[in-house]
Amino acid sequence: MIYKILVIDDDVSFCSMIKTFLNKKGFETSGVFSFLEAEQLIKKQNFDLVLTDVRLPDSDGVKILQFVKDINPEIQVILMTGYADIKTAVNAMKLGAFDYVSKPINSDEILHTINQALINKLNIAEEKSEQTKVSKTSRNKQLNDLSVVKGKSEVSLELHKYIDLVAPTNISVLVIGDSGTGKENIAFSIHQQSKRASKPYIAVDCGAIPKELAASEFFGHLKGSFTGAINDKIGHFEAANGGTLFLDEVGNLSYEVQVQLLRALQERKIKPIGSSKEIDVDIRVIAATNEDLQRAVREGEFREDLYHRLNEFSIKAPRLSERENDILLFADFFLKQSNADLEKEIIDFSDEVKSIFLDYDWPGNLREMRNVIKRAVLLSSLNYIQKEVLPEEFFNTSSLNKTTNILLDTEDEFKLFSSKNEENTIITALEKAKFNKTKAAQILGIDRKTLYNKIKLYNIEL
C-alpha cells in the first residue's frame, strides 16, 4: 500500500525538498503553499497524512488541523514548527495533531514520526471496523514496515544496504549478532522486502524446542503417530511453505535435529511423522545466532554442511554502542512506543538523560533500551524523563562496572583488572560465554578489542 501525504509549506523550495525526500521513501506526495490550496485539495483527494507548517500566509497549522479532522478524523496531522511556535504546536496536539517536529527538520526524525502516525491511523481504522479490509498478515506487514528505525550511523546504513541487496533473492541468510541487537527484526525486514512478502513468515525459537519433539515441530505429525499425538499437526516447514522460515538461536539445535533439517533443506521435501506421503516445500531460510557458529563447527558441535547451507550470506547486527548516531533515534522510538503502550504522554528526555544515554554502553542493546525506557515512562510523573527514573547501572562511574552490574541477574560478577588473577578471570568468562568472545567481553565489561589483546597477552588458547 502506498500512503498519500500532503505537504503544506509556503517555503516553496523546502516544500519541494520534503516531497522529493518522501517520494524516495516510497510515499505519494502532493505539495501546496497555502491554506486555501490545501482546503481545495483535501476536499478532492484522500490523504493519509498531512504535514503542515504552523505558520501559513493565509492561516495557521491549527486551522488546517481543524479542517482536516472535520473532513476525516482518521487523517493524521503532523506540524512543522520553528522554536517560536512550539506552544501552538503543543496546543494543536491537544486538539488531535499526532505530533510536531521542530525545524530545521531532521530526515530520520520526520520519517520516524510519519511512520508512527501511520501506525496510529492503521490502529484507528482497525478499531473502527471489525471487518477491516486489511488482512492480519498484511496489516502486520504494514505495521512492521512502519515501526522500524533504520538509523543514520555508518553501520546502520551498511546494514540496510545488505538487507536491500539480499532481500529480493532466495539466498539463505545467517544473521549474526549479540543478544537484543535486532536480529529477528532484520530477518523480518528481509522477508518483507522479498518476493515472498505476501506468503507466510514463520519464526521458530530453536532453543525452545525439546530434542524429542523437534521432528514433529518442524515436519508435523499425523494423529496417533506417537503417544500424545492427539491431533494432526502441521509442522513449521509446511506452515512456511512458499514463504520464509526464520530459525532463531539456530546454534541451540541438537546434532540429530541438524541432520534432519539439512536433509529437508537439501531435498526440499518433508514427511510428517506417521505419514507415508512426502510434501514438497519451497521455503527460504533465515537463521540467527548470537554464538560463534564457526567455533561450534570447529569443535564438532554444529554440522559444517548445515552451517554452509544456512550461511550463503551473512549479516552482522551491530551492537547499539556502535550505532552512536542512532541512540537518540531509537530512544525516541521506544519513548513513543512506551507512551502508546502505557497510555502516557511523556514529551521527551531531559538533556541530562540524553547525554547519559549517549555515554552508556548498552550491553543488552535494543532490548535493554526498550525495557529501560518503558520502565522510565511508567515511573515518570513529569513531562520529561529525568535521570531519577533510570536504573542504578547508569550511574556507576566506570563503564566496567556498568556492564558487569547489568549482567548480574544472569552472570557472576567479575572483578577484572583489580586483582592478580586477571588471566583466570578472562578464562572463566570465556568458558561461561562458551568461548563467544563478544559475550565474554560483555561479562567482563570490556570491549572485544581489549579482550583480544588480553587473550594474546596471556597466550590463552581458544
Ligand SMILES: Nc1ncnc2c1ncn2[C@@H]1O[C@H](COP(=O)(O)OP(=O)(O)OP(=O)(O)O)[C@@H](O)[C@H]1O
Ligand atoms: N530497527 C528497529 N527499530 C525499532 N525497534 C527495533 C529494531 N530492531 C529491534 N527492535 C526492537 O528491539 C528489541 C530486540 O529486537 P530483536 O528481538 O529483533 O533482537 P534479537 O537480536 O533477535 O534478540 P535475541 O538475540 O535475544 O533473540 C525488540 O523489542 C524489537 O522490537
